[in-house]
Amino acid sequence: MKPVFFFLLICFILLPLSGPAVAAAADGPVDEQLSGLDMSSVEEFVNQLDAEITEAVPQLNFRDMVKKIASRDVDWRPVDLFNNCLHYIFREVVANLDLLGKLIVLAIICVVLQNLVSAFEKGTTGQLTYMVTFLVLITIAVGSFGLAVQLGREVVDKMVIFMQALLPVMLTLMVAVGGITSAAILHPIIFVSITAIGTIIKNVILPLIFFAAVLDIISHLSSRFQVSRLGGLMKTCAMSALGILSTLFLGLLALQGVAGAVGDSLAVRTAKFAADAFIPVVGGVFSEALEAVVGSSLLLKNAVGIGGLIVICLIMVIPLLKIISLAFIYKLAGALIQPVGDNQLGDCLDGLGNSLLTIFGAVATVGLLFFFAVTIVLALGNFTVMLR
């Protein structure tokens, strides 16, 4: 239910900004304003995106994309996007089939050795061989797991850099539609919190999840020496920190932003009242003309914001699909090994799959937080204009 709710919420927030009447009326002014807007850092970032992303979305140009969004000329179809994602997941799964093969072969060797233990003169010889094979399997698994963690860290880094490039443009446009107080209040909070969230997730939460996964694997070495609860504690700490960070970030942004938006709307209303009241007879015409022009700035701000949201999704989607396909491979390997009879190994691989899903969750949460940050900045501009 939650994703549906969030989707509806975002639609609700973004709905007023893309009315066809506004779009049709403001195409010319939007083009003019867009050409005068400095988006060089955002464009530079988008141009340097991975080859994989540019392959998925050819001719990715931020300025053109914003222009198309403002004129409602975006020809991306949700069905195509969904199909592309599915296609990519299958491609990743196929690419990781050799890992699956290695895991299953080693697991089968482990199982066979376990069954042959009784054939050796001393039971420990068989156990030792089993242990060595198990360690080889774990080394392979931890290696690819480490790569997934590294991928997650890179995504968080990229998103932070992109947000630091996008937000100045959005705050500039917010000032242009009259949201000076909102911009002044949001500026320090949003930049510091985004950097802090990026640093904490990258340097604390993702390593904690990694350590938890390693301790979980080690616990499967022997049923007599268990450290899985320490791993569980680390995982809980990481998840709690993530939850607290998300709540603080969203709460602060929403509260501060609304306070700023109300202040701004008051200032704008006062200015409008002054124009209406003190310019004889035609004061209303002036304020209406001003509102029409401000509307085009608002449309541009919303288009930049939506473009930013699309780029955040693009940055996130491919690494997340990679992580999820890797998790699927581990889970599949665990599921295939279970019937052969080695529960220990099956549980270990299943646990690794779960840890990968946790990393997926952490990275997706960062993406969602940044998504909401952009949406809140978007909505605040709309509130400022709406409260007029």
Place this chain on the structure above:
Amino acid sequence: MEIIKNLVQTLIIIVILAVFLDMLLPTGQMKPYVKMVMGLLIIIAVLQAISGLLQQDWLQGVPRVKAQAGGPGPPLEEIVTAGKQLQLENQNKALEKYRQGISAQVLSLAKLSPEAKVVDADVKISDESEKESYGRIAHITLTVDLSAGQAENSGETGDPIQPVQINVGESGSSFKNTQEVDIPPELIGEIKKVKEYIAGFYNLSPDQVSINYINP
């Protein structure tokens, strides 16, 4: 994080050692002791890590965030200046639209009296945003086509108004003031009425409405 990383490394070594010892030691009463010793080792490792965490200077990790607090993103002044620049451009555009709208409205009002033959209206708006008069109408100039009036008076079918080259400030200008042009007295009356009507409508003094004549 370094302390936790070291703890995890130590734990891995202890557990692997314990597992191998467990395998290599002869079966018997030794095994529970091995488990207990290894368990104690794990507890010591964890306690050591905790004491390390407690003794750690917690602000050691903060400078990075602190240093970046003033750093990330461009300064607010830069953003506000760029935003205000855009706002000013918006205001100028709005002012121009407003001026054009008022000009069209003035012309429509003037044409309510067809005898006056007003063919154009130009409105000047006070555009100094610091002043209280910002946005108010500063001056209205009505353009009257005398030839159109004469053609109608003489009963001719009247050619459409020809475009006139306006050379403001040059001698021999097409524009002329009331004093310099011979205007039929009935037209003067009509124009005066229109002028007063427009000045009254927009709450202006009569001096703020002027008339220019073309094709005298």
